[in-house]
Amino acid sequence: MTATLKASRTKAAWVQEWAEVVAQTGDHDVYKLTLRAPEIARRAVAGQFVEVRPVAGRGSAAVDPLLRRPFSICEIRPDEGIITLIYRVVGRGTAVMASVTAGQELNVMGPLGHSFPDPATGRGMLVLVGGGLGIPPMVAAAARARAEAPDRCVTAILGARHVGFLAGAEELAATGVPAAIMTDDGSAGHQGFVTAPLKELLDAAGAGCEVWACGPEGMLMAVKELCRAAGAPCFVSVERHMACGFGACIGCTVPKSGEPGFWKACQDGPVFLAEEVELGG
Amino acid sequence: MTATLKASRTKAAWVQEWAEVVAQTGDHDVYKLTLRAPEIARRAVAGQFVEVRPVAGRGSAAVDPLLRRPFSICEIRPDEGIITLIYRVVGRGTAVMASVTAGQELNVMGPLGHSFPDPATGRGMLVLVGGGLGIPPMVAAAARARAEAPDRCVTAILGARHVGFLAGAEELAATGVPAAIMTDDGSAGHQGFVTAPLKELLDAAGAGCEVWACGPEGMLMAVKELCRAAGAPCFVSVERHMACGFGACIGCTVPKSGEPGFWKACQDGPVFLAEEVELGG
Amino acid sequence: MADLSTELCGIRFKNPVWTASGCFGYGREFADVFPLSELGAICVKGTAPEPWVGNKGTRVVETPGGMLNAIGLQNPGIDYFLNVDWPWLREQGATVIVNIVGRTVAEYVAVARRLEGSGVAAVELNISCPNVKEGGLAFGTSLKGAAEVTAAVRKATSLPLMVKLSPNVTNIVDFAKAVEDAGADAVTLINTLLGMSVDIRKRKPVLGNLFGGLSGPGVKPVALRMVWQVAGAVKIPVVGIGGIMTGADAVEFLMAGARAVQVGTACFVNPRAPIDVINGIAAFMAETGVSRVADLVGAARPAAGAEGNLPALGREAGTKPAKVATGETADALRQFMKDSDRF
Amino acid sequence: MADLSTELCGIRFKNPVWTASGCFGYGREFADVFPLSELGAICVKGTAPEPWVGNKGTRVVETPGGMLNAIGLQNPGIDYFLNVDWPWLREQGATVIVNIVGRTVAEYVAVARRLEGSGVAAVELNISCPNVKEGGLAFGTSLKGAAEVTAAVRKATSLPLMVKLSPNVTNIVDFAKAVEDAGADAVTLINTLLGMSVDIRKRKPVLGNLFGGLSGPGVKPVALRMVWQVAGAVKIPVVGIGGIMTGADAVEFLMAGARAVQVGTACFVNPRAPIDVINGIAAFMAETGVSRVADLVGAARPAAGAEGNLPALGREAGTKPAKVATGETADALRQFMKDSDRF
Ligand SMILES: Cc1cc2nc3c(=O)[nH]c(=O)nc-3n(C[C@H](O)[C@H](O)[C@H](O)COP(=O)(O)OP(=O)(O)OC[C@H]3O[C@@H](n4cnc5c(N)ncnc54)[C@H](O)[C@@H]3O)c2cc1C
Ligand SMILES: Cc1cc2nc3c(=O)[nH]c(=O)nc-3n(C[C@H](O)[C@H](O)[C@H](O)COP(=O)(O)OP(=O)(O)OC[C@H]3O[C@@H](n4cnc5c(N)ncnc54)[C@H](O)[C@@H]3O)c2cc1C
Ligand SMILES: Cc1cc2nc3c(=O)[nH]c(=O)nc-3n(C[C@H](O)[C@H](O)[C@H](O)COP(=O)(O)O)c2cc1C
Ligand SMILES: Cc1cc2nc3c(=O)[nH]c(=O)nc-3n(C[C@H](O)[C@H](O)[C@H](O)COP(=O)(O)O)c2cc1C
Ligand code: FES
């Protein structure tokens, strides 16, 4: 079954598009970027990501920040040619992106990498686990599951340090997928970690669950271990520093589990079958 | 007399300001930037320049383009706290500046360097010679001459390769100073170089003229030579690559005339008494 | 239409724009972006006798105007290349140069031998990778080592032999001369500068490997300087790399004396970069009236060192303005105004 | 309030942020921007026995993420410094380190002698200026020369003796050790990398001097790597320079092992840069609970090489996450979430 699930992940041919910034909202910490990128919107599948040049404008010859920045696609609206991204300002690149305003253009490559599995392929309860800025891709995942596997039971567990880091939770709620909210400090939902409700679910449904997770690598390790113990198929979306995002630099490696050698997060992932990757390495 | 004129150049203490972009107009070649920079507007005198960081926005940590770019101040409106600059896109820095839009903020240092002489100090006809993007500082010069030496005869000679490179000529006309226009190809005014009408004036008035010039260094050399021959005091505004613009790097040197050693264009100039600098070196 | 072709090592390349080793994989990721046959050549990822697994931990990080990499020469080995990648590349009509890495002289020789008669255009010895102890840097920073590995491969192959030099040396010219004397047909420079980056939150180096190779636009001035120095000191052709993002960057290298250039890091940011660079060179030539790339090579060098014939126009534009006497004003002005970007 | 002071060569500096030679003149241009006494120290422009006139032609040009300079060590000479600049600097309450340049060992010695008893804090030998034949690069790229000039100045002065090293060498550690053995009290690194830029319109090098020194953020990774290498190899303190624009950049150097840093090119872009860097370091210390700058020095180095005591918190944050068993999930998660910037 896991092999079938793994095979049901989509990998599309990517394009490079000048995307118009339709809107950018947020405060100085977390931003939501709405982009008109019709070709990417047409091809993208939940779990895939885009690579954004932080500097706006076609004319810009500025070479700093130099590299593109990878972001998971949060919402996909092919009819309108729209995708959205939610990101947190953590360094120089995202700081520059945050200064971009509606009407400007950003150069975007995508959709890149493998999506989450086809929600119609799996069986049993689908559990989406998103931690912090791991929530955005779960929005697309929830929307796809609702649309393409309407009869399947889908539930989300979203966690963050603090209520301020739950960006994407509203968008996820809007898909109709129910979500348990966990915060470290109890500032929203329940106090605690995503692993608590996940463990409850797995204790109850065990191998009857399929789990997709995105978040800090420590959380992914914990989720992977819980799923292994419960015999539930588990997919994790993994982040790595990337120079290219499309397989050319071999910079984004994730050690293979149980054998020597590496996967490329950008091409073989970012969504991996958890048992095939060595996390934290 | 030339010593008195030289001494009448203003050098003010400079400030660093976040200037709001009130407007930016132009096509992909020549742009006019209107900045709200009250402190600089209050201090600036015709002939002085500003140093602009090409990258907009307080938050930007981008380090390319790295250095500031020097631009002569074109118009000074202290009451409104406004200065304007006219510039041509020639490289990476100006290309980035051209993408800046109204409402954004640019970091500007100024006013820097020595101004043109006090127009009320000199005697006789004041001739302003501007070549291409040497025209903008002549706008401020003409305005000051009109305001502070209303009885003095002031005339301008503006030249450019082509009508498209006469930016600032309209602003200059608006000061009420009459201008002879010369273009290489006759696409505006007369066909020919600024030296032709200048030579006529000097032949007629000779040492009765005072000449201020800004433009390509070859033009400055020709103007200097004509003035020398005619015995007319001549001031030239000189351009040099600058790393700092305020005297710290010794990067902007202009050889002294007749003695070893260098002036700093940013501190001792950019407006020099022509006979004191060795042009083309 | 301008003649973009360039001749090196007895081969006429369609144009002087090649892709740099390690920045273009084996071409597969780019085949949908543009036809690989449009490139002057592809220098494939550094290839060893056996597969190399590469470094652990974070391998790449951005730096101001550049990036560090510590890939550790992960590569599938020469067998895989010959069985899988090369036939495919050949089908694409690509001109291929194989970048070779080894732990010992014998390993370099082994890979070179395997390529004999394969149909690849040339081999390029990477004696300069800063990221693995065995990646050749030992050869690249020792004159004796550099000469030794070059001479050994020279004996083992009839293919044109390029040697890629490390910039992490006091005197690059010595290295260029050493490999020229040892039989190299061309030198490629530069490989990456050795650098590092610190994660101040985690209080440790960012890269798993501690140090990495610095590439990208920030290193261009160093690369240009070395190309200039070497092109003036050796008789074999020089291939320039380092921070090329645009056609204008490439023209700088050509004018400094490079007979061809390689585009590396730029391919990550803009997969079409090599094509944009080709078009940029062509546009510059059209604009300045240069008909052959060869006429750009060395054009910024003092006359003696310049190769090819500089068109008169270019020469004039490069001439320092003489002092102007009043009578000659008009003509002189015309010239100066041409010189000035902004008039 | 955090303790920003740092100790080197027996002197306690108010803070570890100094201005780099050649990028701050003799302080005059900055005195209206902030009180010069707020700086850890000012390294004045390279000063010779007699005035030097400097290079002709274009002296500075921007490059991607950096700049090239070929000032040619223009300076007014030691007499002018002692008669005019030094009394003024003293009045400002500035701590001053005199950067010395010379054409011969005797010239370095002559300047050092003149400074004896003047009250300046230290001398810094610039044996690494790439822009003039006589600017010391001959000393800076020869181990023997570096040791010789250091030993001679050592004999001539009782002032703390710092030697500023050139990065244009194969092995920086050898140079650091050579000057340490010859009696240097500290090493400063790096000076500029040798580079060039070509004006493709004029078909000639941009700089009048052909080559120039590359500085600015683009060189930071090279500078950091050299600081790391040298700090692990010598016992004397290391002062780090190269591309520092922000407090975070400075912390990288401190964590790599530098006891102080110098801010150069940044001063041109933002005259307040040194003060912003001081404030940035203080803010980082406050945020991460570090009370003494000394606790940052070497903090990214493996324990043996680290100086000062790392606060337990920092250590933990730097620790690689161990594998997590289900039972320990909550605690482990708490730790990982702290580690993650984005959770
Ligand atoms: C597949 C994928 C999907 C992602 N999705 C999201 C998302 O939806 N929302 C979001 O906020 N973030 C997401 N990230 C993380 C995001 O890419 C980084 O936060 C961002 O690159 C930081 O850039 P910076 O310039 O602000 O940080 P800096 O620290 O200044 O970046 C320096 C360099 O390190 C890289 N880098 C730094 N942190 C990370 C990281 N965590 N992951 C990968 N590279 C990093 C940068 O790309 C850059 O090359 C995703 C990362 C990956 C790999
Ligand atoms: C005092 C002074 C006043 C000026 N006034 C004006 C003006 O009013 N309008 C206008 O269009 N231009 C003016 N210039 C020229 C203007 O500064 C340059 O055109 C501009 O710096 C080019 O920047 P860039 O990044 O587009 O070009 P690039 O060629 O990419 O610049 C690379 C580097 O070279 C420097 N540089 C390139 N050309 C020049 C130049 N001609 N003069 C000085 N530095 C240069 C840049 O500042 C930068 O550091 C003035 C220059 C000076 C010194
Ligand atoms: C990710 C990466 C991998 C590289 N791998 C190799 C390699 O395998 N062999 C080699 O000779 N050079 C390798 N290089 C060096 C490049 O070919 C080139 O010399 C260097 O990056 C400078 O050029 P650039 O600034 O255009 O990237 C690599 C560079 C990068 C960035
Ligand atoms: C314009 C300029 C002039 C310099 N002059 C000197 C000098 O006189 N003596 C010296 O030791 N270093 C000199 N340097 C080198 C700097 O002190 C410093 O080592 C180098 O610029 C790297 O630091 P940065 O990247 O912060 O600028 C000069 C650098 C620049 C940019
Ligand atoms: S990011 Fe370049 S191979 Fe994955």
Ligand code: FES
């Ligand atoms: S530009 Fe720095 S001294 Fe003039």
